[in-house]
Amino acid sequence: MAKTLWLLRHGDAQEARTSDFDRPLTQRGERQARNVGRAFARLGVELEHALTSPRVRALDTARIACRELGIEPVVYAPLGGDFSLDSALELVAAGSEDGAQLLVGHEPDFSRLIGDLTGAHVAMKKGGLAAIRLGGGHGELLALLRPREIELVAGH
Numbered sequence: 001m002a003k004t005l006w007l008l009r010h011g012d013a014q015e016a017r018t019s020d021f022d023r024p025l026t027q028r029g030e031r032q033a034r035n036v037g038r039a040f041a042r043l044g045v046e047l048e049h050a051l052t053s054p055r056v057r058a059l060d061t062a063r064i065a066c067r068e069l070g071i072e073p074v075v076y077a078p079l080g081g082d083f084s085l086d087s088a089l090e091l092v093a094a095g096s097e098d099g100a101q102l103l104v105g106h107e108p109d110f111s112r113l114i115g116d117l118t119g120a121h122v123a124m125k126k127g128g129l130a131a132i133r134l135g136g137g138h139g140e141l142l143a144l145l146r147p148r149e150i151e152l153v154a155g156h
Contacts, residue, residue: 002098002133003096003097003100003101003135004100004101004133005088005092005101005117005131005132005134006100006101006102006103006129006130007103008036008062008103008127008128008129009110009124009125010053010058010060010104011026011031011060011064011126011147012026012029013025013126014026021054022056023057024060029057029060029061029126029127032127032147033063034064035127035147035150035153035154036129036150036154037064037068037069038068038156039150039154040065040068041069042154042155045100046069047100047102048095048099049074049102050062050072050102051074051079051091051103052073052074052075052079052104053075053081053105054075054077054080055106058104058105059073059104061127065104066102073102076091076103079103079104079105080105083103083105085113085117088103107124114144117139118132118140120141120144122144124144127147128144128146129144130143130145
């Protein structure tokens, strides 16, 4: 059996006025997050877990996207920055044999993680989504979607 790891980079966020940690989403970022949730629903994606960075822009992205699926994301502090391959593999190992997990976080962590798992060289856009199938000791990049492509899947 294979596991699927979905990686969602937070949506577009306001420029830092106070701390980087507290940057909220822009209206565009909120729309990006809603579209991810709608795309998941249209694709019939069922998530076992949704974990998110504690940073406001990622947490809000996760909450908005997961609302469509009727699940509540859980804060996982390591997603807040310098998220490692080892941390990702621990999370995947904790899930069921054929489950799907969503991680909501930041760059450059996700592009690096995709490279580590699949060998692909990518750049995750704000509001972008990637799917990786893990099994047999390696990963396969199933999808890499930019916000515009997600919008099309969502039906907008």
